[in-house]
Amino acid sequence: MAHDIAALKARLAGIALEDNPALVRQKSRDFFWYSPTLKRQLDTVAGEIIATPSSEGEVLRILEACFALGIPVTPRGAGTGNYGQAMPLAGGLVLDMSGLDKVLEVAPGRVRAQAGAIIADIDTACRSSGQEVRLHPSTYRTASIGGFIAGGSGGVGSITWGGLRDLGNIIRLRIATLEATPRLLELSGEEVEKVAHAYGTNGIILEVEMPLAPAYDWIEAIIGFEDLNRAAAFANALGEQDAILKKLLSVIAAPLPQDYFLRHRKYLPAGQHVVLAMIAPIASAAFDSFTARWGGNVLFHSDRAGTEEARGLPPLYELAWNHTTLRALRVDPAITYLQTLYPFPDQLALVARIHEELGDEVPAHLEFVRFDGKITCFGLPLVRFTDEARLEAIIARHEALGIPVFNPHRYTLEEGGMKQTDAVQLAFKRETDPAGLLNPGKMIAWENPDFDFATGRTYLFPGLSAQA
Ligand code: FAD
Numbered sequence: 001m002a003h004d005i006a007a008l009k010a011r012l013a014g015i016a017l018e019d020n021p022a023l024v025r026q027k028s029r030d031f032f033w034y035s036p037t038l039k040r041q042l043d044t045v046a047g048e049i050i051a052t053p054s055s056e057g058e059v060l061r062i063l064e065a066c067f068a069l070g071i072p073v074t075p076r077g078a079g080t081g082n083y084g085q086a087m088p089l090a091g092g093l094v095l096d097m098s099g100l101d102k103v104l105e106v107a108p109g110r111v112r113a114q115a116g117a118i119i120a121d122i123d124t125a126c127r128s129s130g131q132e133v134r135l136h137p138s139t140y141r142t143a144s145i146g147g148f149i150a151g152g153s154g155g156v157g158s159i160t161w162g163g164l165r166d167l168g169n170i171i172r173l174r175i176a177t178l179e180a181t182p183r184l185l186e187l188s189g190e191e192v193e194k195v196a197h198a199y200g201t202n203g204i205i206l207e208v209e210m211p212l213a214p215a216y217d218w219i220e221a222i223i224g225f226e227d228l229n230r231a232a233a234f235a236n237a238l239g240e241q242d243a244i245l246k247k248l249l250s251v252i253a254a255p256l257p258q259d260y261f262l263r264h265r266k267y268l269p270a271g272q273h274v275v276l277a278m279i280a281p282i283a284s285a286a287f288d289s290f291t292a293r294w295g296g297n298v299l300f301h302s303d304r305a306g307t308e309e310a311r312g313l314p315p316l317y318e319l320a321w322n323h324t325t326l327r328a329l330r331v332d333p334a335i336t337y338l339q340t341l342y343p344f345p346d347q348l349a350l351v352a353r354i355h356e357e358l359g360d361e362v363p364a365h366l367e368f369v370r371f372d373g374k375i376t377c378f379g380l381p382l383v384r385f386t387d388e389a390r391l392e393a394i395i396a397r398h399e400a401l402g403i404p405v406f407n408p409h410r411y412t413l414e415e416g417g418m419k420q421t422d423a424v425q426l427a428f429k430r431e432t433d434p435a436g437l438l439n440p441g442k443m444i445a446w447e448n449p450d451f452d453f454a455t456g457r458t459y460l461f462p463g464l465s466a467q468a
Helices: 005-011 021-026 036-042 056-069 119-127 145-151 189-194 228-239 256-260 262-267 281-294 321-331 347-361 388-400 423-432 462-467
Strands: 016-018 049-052 073-076 093-096 103-107 110-114 131-133 172-176 184-188 204-214 219-225 246-252 273-279 297-301 335-337 340-342 365-371 374-379 382-384
Touching: 005 049, 005 056, 021 049, 036 388, 056 073, 056 093, 056 172, 056 204, 073 145, 073 204, 103 119, 110 119, 119 131, 119 145, 145 204, 184 189, 189 423, 219 228, 219 281, 228 246, 228 273, 228 281, 228 347, 228 365, 228 374, 246 321, 256 262, 256 321, 262 297, 273 281, 321 335, 321 365, 321 382, 340 347, 347 374, 347 382, 347 388
Parallel strands: 049 093, 073 093
Antiparallel strands: 016 049, 103 110, 110 204, 131 204, 172 184, 172 204, 219 273, 219 297, 246 273, 246 365, 335 382, 340 374, 365 374
8 A cells, every 4th residue: 555655755846745644634535424334434545645736747747757656646626525536545646636726718608727726716707708607516616627527417507507417518628647658638529528527537637618608696596385296396397497597496395494504594484395596687577477376485585685684695506406415414413315316207206206205214305407408306315314224225215216326325436326337438547547546446347347236235445445
């Protein structure tokens, strides 16, 4: 496990390095602790040194030195991933990309930025031209664009634009390989899928080009319903209203909003299941009419709340996506969650079925999105955790009903996704990382090509037990 860090430091003179064990440990962690399973498995994981390059040239020097010395490299944006994606399972160097944080160019319909740029900073730079980013995670204010592309999937904006997996939501990526002489590659069209959501296992993203949309000062509204299925049906129908422009459409079952949205509490009467909506101001009157037709209770509306009152409230998207889980965890550390998809066209029936069966053990949280052109929803249901065996049983029950689970309690790409090899990403890794030094332990197809997902066994990266 121990690598020749002294030799590495000698080669990297002039680049910002940190090997104080406490600081290295801090930057070797992400939000893996959302999962009790990952907390048990990964709590002792730490790299040996952090490098914070401030230019592409410095990144290339680091990669060349690590290849020569056989030192693993785990890229890190802001460390907000939830599955230990940015945690160095085999030790080695953590490549902190936060020094490559510049917005390089804003043009009609597109923005070019360095990978370590914070998404909110990119968005702010675009707004002076009347444009905004199409999609962002609810970690808008903290996450890097490179980390979102390598580790995330979608979020605020996905109700209109779909996810990062959809062709056209990433225009171009510039990446570096990990070889004797690292190469720079430009990927566009479907080539971006080679490294999007590959956890940095097959290239370091240096620069991104992303498409933009017209910017709005989005109205934030919370609509209440006495019945969860009615709230879900309203959100689904509102999702289908293409002329009412939206950026967020979430459904959160009572009593979660009342128990966990502490700063919005006075707007949230007991028993109300809520729909969170971000609506373009030009569609405000249409949204009011649509809500009235459905008999929704307008519990909060940012245009009608007093300025004093609205000040101090977090943005609505910080109640949604994985911020819902975070708010629950702050009140009740025993909470965990799942990530599910309710496939079109049965989404509403599947939501009703699973939540009727699992009740308050697995309270509902839905995020409506455009998926392959159709409106449907993902679930980020909370789970009142008892033990890992029960968690696995809850997952199995979802899958038996035809609700795929993207398991957030696994650190590998395959087990967190569709439980099969992504042949394109694997083939690309052979070209870009021939020694297997990029974020080891995250791609089972590379580490153990014979691993059999059908056994239901969990993959354990051998390097992990060496660290424990
Ligand atoms: P990190 O966590 O630092 O890295 C993520 C992955 O990308 C790691 O595998 C890392 O090795 C790799 N990586 C980072 N930078 C590079 C690079 N330059 N080149 C190659 N690989 C790289 N995710 C969503 O998709 N949607 C959400 O709405 C959402 N909401 C969240 C809410 C909360 C409260 C939290 C804690 C997490 C949420 N996430 C969400 C997960 C996470 O925030 C996103 O994935 C985020 O975009 C990650 O960005 P980051 O800069 O923190 O990346």
